Amino acid sequence: MTATPVLVLLDHAPDGTLRPPVRELLTLARTLAGDAGVHGVWAGSEDPAAALDVLAAQGVSTVHRLVTDADLHLSAVLADGLETVAAATGAELLLLVSSFENKEAAARLAVRTGAGVVTDADGLAVEDGRVIAHKTVLAGTWTTRCKVVAPRAVVTVKANSVVAEDAPAGASPQVVDLPVEVRATSTRVRLVERTELAASGRPDLGSAHxxxxxxxxxxxxxxxxxxxxxxxxxxxxxxxxxxxxxxxxxxxxxxxxxxxxxxxxxxxxxxxxxxxxxxxxxxxxxxxxxxxxxxxxxxxxxxxxxxxxxxxxxxxxxxxxxxxxx
Missing domain, CATH: 3.40.50.1220 (TPP-binding domain)
Known part of the structure; x- marks a missing residue:
């Protein structure tokens, strides 16, 4: 990896608050970014203002807000947006919370850009300039290390893999609007309806401690x-x-x-x-x-x-x- 920022997709709720595993990703990203810093990617029409205090405490310097009329809930459209951010920043590492939707978007992005993709990682390191992802396989019976040899790495990280901690020094995140050019093929599927699950008062199953x-x-x-x-x-x-x-x-x-x-x-x-x-x-x-x-x-x-x-x-x-x- 060269001196480029680490990108983190900022999964958030409809009210604009960050989902808990995002703080873990930001903590992990700081250990890998060095002087290049951590940049967030905001996908959605929600105002990121509610998340800025958390992002500031995590040391995020820039938030790239994807701007498009297309529906960013579609994985193909989200992949277009992530490709745009990666090209604009030159970032060689993109981290996402490991979810069904994000893994699909990561796969699409990897195919389009030639990036190496690792899903369900539970640890990351950089050795000799290469991203090394740790993950368990075969029903948790084997622990593996996967080296990404492509110029760019796209990694989805399982919740609870990292203990979230605030940065030693905070930041003042700058929100930058980034227009996204969406491929015609990305909108062949149309999202007819999206219904948020009713709040249960309990944490999300995939990210609960x-x-x-x-x-x-x-x-x-x-x-x-x-x-x-x-x-x-x-x-x-x-x-x-x-x-x-x-x-x-x-x-x-x-x-x-x-x-x-x-x-x-x-x-x-x-x-x-x-x-x-x-x-x-x-x-x-x-x-x-x-x-x-x-x-x-x-x-x-x-x-x-x-x-x-x-x-x-x-x-x-x-x-x-x-x-x-x-």
């Missing part, structure tokens, strides 16, 4: 799971069988065909630990399992296991946590 998961053992009753999640300030997840049975929405499914998570604390209640579920959570920091079956496969990877009835164990845990919290 704590996730409490219910499986077949709940028999459809997620009350104890939800109670513990609320006490811990965490998100609620589920296994595939729970979503297929209609006990909870499919957006809560964790696994190879659902959401991949890496929280600092994972609590599985009534979760057997089938391989397709383990593939989506095995990178968690600490794994706690509660299951009535002492031979459940999840105990093989659990840091702390409890053989017992989840409807007894979870309420007791919630009550004790409330007592400790005062």
């Amino acid at each position: 704590v996730v409490v998961v219910g499986g077949r053992g709940t028999e459809g009753d997620f009350s104890a799971v939800e109670e513990l999640a609320d006490v811990l300030g965490g998100a609620v997840g589920a296994t595939r069988v729970a979503t297929d049975e209609g006990w909870i929405g499919h957006d809560a499914q964790i696994g190879q065909t659902g959401v991949t998570i890496a929280p600092r604390l994972y609590v599985g209640a009534g979760v057997s630990g089938a391989v397709h579920h383990r593939g989506g959570m095995q990178a968690s920091g600490t794994i706690v399992a509660v299951n009535a079956d002492p031979d459940a496969p999840i105990f093989e990877i659990a840091d702390f296991g409890i053989v017992g009835d989840l409807f007894t164990v979870l309420p007791q845990a919630s009550a004790e946590l409330r007592r400790l919290q005062g």
Whole structure:
């Protein structure tokens, strides 16, 4: 890498506030940018004013606001915008939060520009001028290092991979409007409707530090799971069988065909630990399992296991946590 800024896509909510994993990306970007600094990319019609204080504390010097009449929620249009910013700044490294939408945009950008793309990274370094991405593969059983040999690297980073910290010295971010020329092919798909999920009061599943998961053992009753999640300030997840049975929405499914998570604390209640579920959570920091079956496969990877009835164990845990919290 040469002395060029590191770009970070600033994912944000409809009210213009940054989504929590963005602070982690900005912290990581500072360790890689050196004197070139960190630049943010703002995609959307929302005013970035609500995010400027956070960006200032993170040491972001410039925010490039993409300006286009096309819908930046379309991955092809977003890829056009990211290509424009990369060309304008000469940036050789672009970081995005690892989400379905961002991974699609990253792939499109890599194809158009010849960049090397790595998805679901959990660490980054620069060695001998090359970006090295760390990631776990094969259901979390292998840790790999991927060297990007192309001139530009596009990397999506999993939430909870970095502890977010403010910069030693703040900055005064300058917002710069950047017109985007959108390819005709990028608008062949039209977004008819977009509905934001109703706020649940809980953190987003993909970025939560704590996730409490219910499986077949709940028999459809997620009350104890939800109670513990609320006490811990965490998100609620589920296994595939729970979503297929209609006990909870499919957006809560964790696994190879659902959401991949890496929280600092994972609590599985009534979760057997089938391989397709383990593939989506095995990178968690600490794994706690509660299951009535002492031979459940999840105990093989659990840091702390409890053989017992989840409807007894979870309420007791919630009550004790409330007592400790005062």
